[in-house]
Amino acid sequence: MSRRATLLAAVGSALALSPLRSTPAHAATPLSPGLPRRPYVTSPREAGAVYDAHTATRRYAEPLNAAVDCAKGTGGAQLMATFVTRSQWGARAPRDVSTSITPGQGGVVVHHVDAVKVAEPSHADCAAQVRGIQAFHMDSNGWSDIAYSHLACVHGYLFQGRGENVRTAAQGTTQGNDDWYAVCALTGGTTGDYDVITAGIVDAVRYGINRLRVSGGAAAAITGHRDHHSTDCPGALYGRVISGELNPSGGPLPYPGVSFRQPPATVHASVATWQYRMNSAHGFSLTVDGQYGPGSDAACRSLQSRRGLSVDGVVGPATWGATFA
Numbered sequence: 001m002s003r004r005a006t007l008l009a010a011v012g013s014a015l016a017l018s019p020l021r022s023t024p025a026h027a028a029t030p031l032s033p034g035l036p037r038r039p040y041v042t043s044p045r046e047a048g049a050v051y052d053a054h055t056a057t058r059r060y061a062e063p064l065n066a067a068v069d070c071a072k073g074t075g076g077a078q079l080m081a082t083f084v085t086r087s088q089w090g091a092r093a094p095r096d097v098s099t100s101i102t103p104g105q106g107g108v109v110v111h112h113v114d115a116v117k118v119a120e121p122s123h124a125d126c127a128a129q130v131r132g133i134q135a136f137h138m139d140s141n142g143w144s145d146i147a148y149s150h151l152a153c154v155h156g157y158l159f160q161g162r163g164e165n166v167r168t169a170a171q172g173t174t175q176g177n178d179d180w181y182a183v184c185a186l187t188g189g190t191t192g193d194y195d196v197i198t199a200g201i202v203d204a205v206r207y208g209i210n211r212l213r214v215s216g217g218a219a220a221a222i223t224g225h226r227d228h229h230s231t232d233c234p235g236a237l238y239g240r241v242i243s244g245e246l247n248p249s250g251g252p253l254p255y256p257g258v259s260f261r262q263p264p265a266t267v268h269a270s271v272a273t274w275q276y277r278m279n280s281a282h283g284f285s286l287t288v289d290g291q292y293g294p295g296s297d298a299a300c301r302s303l304q305s306r307r308g309l310s311v312d313g314v315v316g317p318a319t320w321g322a323t324f325a
Contacts, residue, residue, distance in 0.1 A: 081152070081200070081207035084159045089127040091160075092134060094145035098167040106179030106269070107221030107256060108209045109171055110241050111148065112234040114188040119195035123155040129186060130159045143169045149181040149216075150208040156200030158208050164216030172229030176269065180228070181218050183208040185237055194236040202245060205237075210248040221256030222247060227272035227290065242277055244324065252324040260292040260300075260315035267291050274315060277323050278303070 113133070120126050134146035141147075147170040148161040161184075162168060170182035183205055187195040212218040224241045225233035234241070244251025256270035272290035279286055284299045297313040304311045307322045315323070 081156050081158045081204040083207070083211075084127070084157050086160050086163075089130050089159050091131070091146070092138065094162070095138070096144040097162075098144075099165055100178070101165065101167040101181075102179050103181055103212070103216055103218040105219065106176075106181075107219040107223065108149075108181045108183055108212050109176065109223050109225055109228060109269070110205065110234045110237055110246060111170060111182055111184040111225045112187050112237055113184065115190055115232065115235070116188050117193070117195045118188040119154045119186060123153065123157065126153040126155065126157065126159070126186065129153075133184075137169070141169075145169075147182065148184040149212060151184045151186055152201050152204030152208055153186045154195065154198045154201045156198070156204050158204045158211075164212060171225065172231070176228040180223070180269070181212045181216060182225075183212070185234060187235070187237065189235060190232075191236070197236060197240065202240065205246050206248045209246065213248070219257050220254040221258070221270045222253060223269045223273050227269040227276075242273070242280070242324075252321070255317045255320045260296070261313065262292050262294065262297050265291050265293045271296070274320065274323060282323070 118129070120129055130146070130151055133151070137143045137147050138145065146161050147168060149163060149166070149168055149170075150161045151159040153159070161182075164181075168177050168180065168182045170184070171177050171180055185197075185201055185205055187197065187201065189195050209218070209222060213220070222241055222244075224238040225231055226238060237246070240246050242253060244253035247254055253273070256268070256273075258266065258268050258270060260266040260268070260271050260274065267290060269290055271292045272288050275286045275288040275290075275296060278284045278296075278299055279288070282299075282303060284302075286295055286299055292315070300315055300319060301311050301313045303309075303322060304313075304319055307319075309318055309322060
């Protein structure tokens with residue numbers, strides 16, 4: 001059985017959500033009959049807004065029947081994705097929650113689901129897909145929860161995963177999970193046979209990255225899963241990582257806040273992103289391993305010389321900018 005079939009077998013019917021996009025005010029609508037039965041409360045401040053009785057105790061609780069306010073990414077770009085809370089998509093409670101994460105030392109990693117097409121044609125099926133991923137991670141992999149911080153669908157919705165300030169289980173390395181959040185696009189495929197990357201999913205991924213920066217303290221770095229682990233993930237989305245298109249304010253890809261130098265060799269996932277770009281855009285043949293060794297130093301000096309920069313072998317903001325220009 002394929003992984004996709006396993007995911008689909010683990011889920012029941014979809015959790016229906018109204019396609020709400022009103023902004024900036026919360027737009028109250030009837031609760032979907034697909035929502036789990038539990039005690040609800042209303043807010044005296046927002047007419048018609050309905051809250052889960054538990055989440056209503058939180059300071060910034062999201063109404064179950066509300067359109068989510070638009071957010072602005074760094075640079076003022078408006079992000080229109082709709083946020084879907086865990087209660088809205090029917091998440092199971094996590095077995096454990098670890099807040100041992102230092103995202104200021106890392107940033108956000110972009111993932112996809114699989115090497116086969118998985119995007120749901122109808123948004124009505126996306127919540128069930130997310131529940132299936134959570135079931136696979138918890139029941140088959142034995143993890144405490146769904147691995148990702150957030151998940152984005154092609155229809156322009158961002159599903160809350162572990163959320164901000166919670167350690168992930170998605171990167172495949174201890175350091176990756178310690179220092180990086182994870183946003184998973186609900187897409188998949190191979191080169192030449194990949195799900196359509198819609199404007200909605202680009203916007204939703206951007207919105208997820210912006211939330212993780214603003215509310216979760218993530219550094220500016222954006223990488224692909226392949227920069228951390230031996231994998232093709234995130235497939236066709238990796239080109240969007242490299243171009244900076246998935247950055248909340250658009251390209252180019254922002255400087256990660258870490259200067260690369262040697263000796264000793266800087267080891268950082270963004271080194272792999274830089275090495276890939278040096279090969280694909282500037283004609284080098286570096287080993288893409290995330291380690292800034294003598295070969296990377298020599299390539300850096302060559303690029304610096306070509307671009308009229310100070311030749312010091314250090315990838316700082318100017319050299320990073322020249323690499324991704």
